Amino acid sequence: MIGIMLVFLIFASVVFSFASGSAQELSSALISSGGEAVALMLDLAGAMAVWGGVMRVAERSGLTEKLTALLKPPLKLIFRGLDKNSPALSAIAMNMTANLLGLGNASTPLGIDAMKKLELEEKPNGVATLNMIKLAVMNCCSVEIIPATVAALRAEAGSSDPMEIFPCVILVSVCSLAAALTVAEIFGIGDRK
Amino acid sequence: MKISSVIMPVLVLGVFLWGLYKKTDILSAFAEGAKENLMTACGLLPTLTFLMLGVGMFRASGALEALTGLVSPLMEFIGFPADCLPLAILRPISGSGALSVLKNILNDCGPDSFSGRVASVLMGSTETTFYTVAVYFGATKVRKTRHALGSALAGDLTAFLLSALAVRLFLS
Numbered sequence: 001m002i003g004i005m006l007v008f009l010i011f012a013s014v015v016f017s018f019a020s021g022s023a024q025e026l027s028s029a030l031i032s033s034g035g036e037a038v039a040l041m042l043d044l045a046g047a048m049a050v051w052g053g054v055m056r057v058a059e060r061s062g063l064t065e066k067l068t069a070l071l072k073p074p075l076k077l078i079f080r081g082l083d084k085n086s087p088a089l090s091a092i093a094m095n096m097t098a099n100l101l102g103l104g105n106a107s108t109p110l111g112i113d114a115m116k117k118l119e120l121e122e123k124p125n126g127v128a129t130l131n132m133i134k135l136a137v138m139n140c141c142s143v144e145i146i147p148a149t150v151a152a153l154r155a156e157a158g159s160s161d162p163m164e165i166f167p168c169v170i171l172v173s174v175c176s177l178a179a180a181l182t183v184a185e186i187f188g189i190g191d192r193k
Numbered sequence: 194m195k196i197s198s199v200i201m202p203v204l205v206l207g208v209f210l211w212g213l214y215k216k217t218d219i220l221s222a223f224a225e226g227a228k229e230n231l232m233t234a235c236g237l238l239p240t241l242t243f244l245m246l247g248v249g250m251f252r253a254s255g256a257l258e259a260l261t262g263l264v265s266p267l268m269e270f271i272g273f274p275a276d277c278l279p280l281a282i283l284r285p286i287s288g289s290g291a292l293s294v295l296k297n298i299l300n301d302c303g304p305d306s307f308s309g310r311v312a313s314v315l316m317g318s319t320e321t322t323f324y325t326v327a328v329y330f331g332a333t334k335v336r337k338t339r340h341a342l343g344s345a346l347a348g349d350l351t352a353f354l355l356s357a358l359a360v361r362l363f364l365s
């Protein structure tokens with residue numbers, strides 16, 4: 001799907017450049033875009049490496065585990081009908097911990113694991129249960145304590161304060177999460193027995 | 194001194210001190226985590242190159258500017274910077290695409306401009322929704338995802354509308 005979109009984008013660019021006479025710029029962009037991609041990756045790689053290192057220390061020293069235990073009670077309010085000792089709830093808590101800490105690599109496998117455990121416990125029969133929908137929705141809202149990637153790009157672009165956006169990011173992601181969960185809840189009203 | 198610049202150093206120091214207290218091998222743990230993320234960054238590159246090509250050409254041809262100009266009265270009406278519209282459109286569809294658009298916005302408008310800030314907040318507070326929903330349900334036998342995508346997109350729309358408002362209220 002992304003492939004088709006991109007071809008469409010390039011098609012539009014070529015047609016537009018014929019109309020506006022920007023063919024020169026277009027061909028230089030074609031040549032330089034590869035280098036720009038490498039530069040962008042390098043901007044990100046350093047910050048991602050540092051963050052990954054710090055977070056691995058947090059994981060090894062048991063700090064991540066503590067956060068997971070802390071998250072369980074509030075999560076139980078969102079994911080209703082799960083037992084306190086349910087493996088699915090633990091998996092969800094681990095997934096959310098990884099999200100909060102910005103552990104992109106870890107959070108997707110953990111989330112998928114949580115999804116599979118929910119499937120085992122709720123036996124959905126091919127149709128998503130409300131809890132499964134909520135889990136997917138919560139992973140789409142990117143609630144993280146430190147948005148390290150964005151901060152790295154801002155620093156690279158010469159921002160005088162790359163981290164000034166953190167409070168806004170947290171506020172906006174919490175609000176969007178609340179909105180998404182509310183919508184999920186409203187459309188799931190019929191589910192409750 | 195702003196709170197936002199204090200949080201990160203304090204958090205990192207806290208993690209390291211806790212690691213010392215728990216007698217963790219900090220160096221090897223750090224190196225392992227750093228290595229894993231470096232690999233991820235490298236793995237990102239092929240897709241990023243492709244996306245950068247499309248987005249870069251679209252921008253260089255002048256089509257992006259024309260499109261931005263076209264929708265800008267509408268965007269002004271809802272108080273959202275028109276420069277950030279391509280990011281808002283691409284964000285739920287492609288993570289690499291959004292990254293390359295964000296970089297362009299930061300370079301063109303400046304990271305501390307209104308558009309630069311809104312783009313940063315939008316990028317930080319949203320996810321690649323379509324991909325996430327597909328991957329999460331793809332791992333199960335569930336084929337009817339019901340209102341999962343719709344609810345997640347409602348969240349994206351909220352972030353889209355609130356990012357400009359939040360920047361206006363707290364940063365300018």
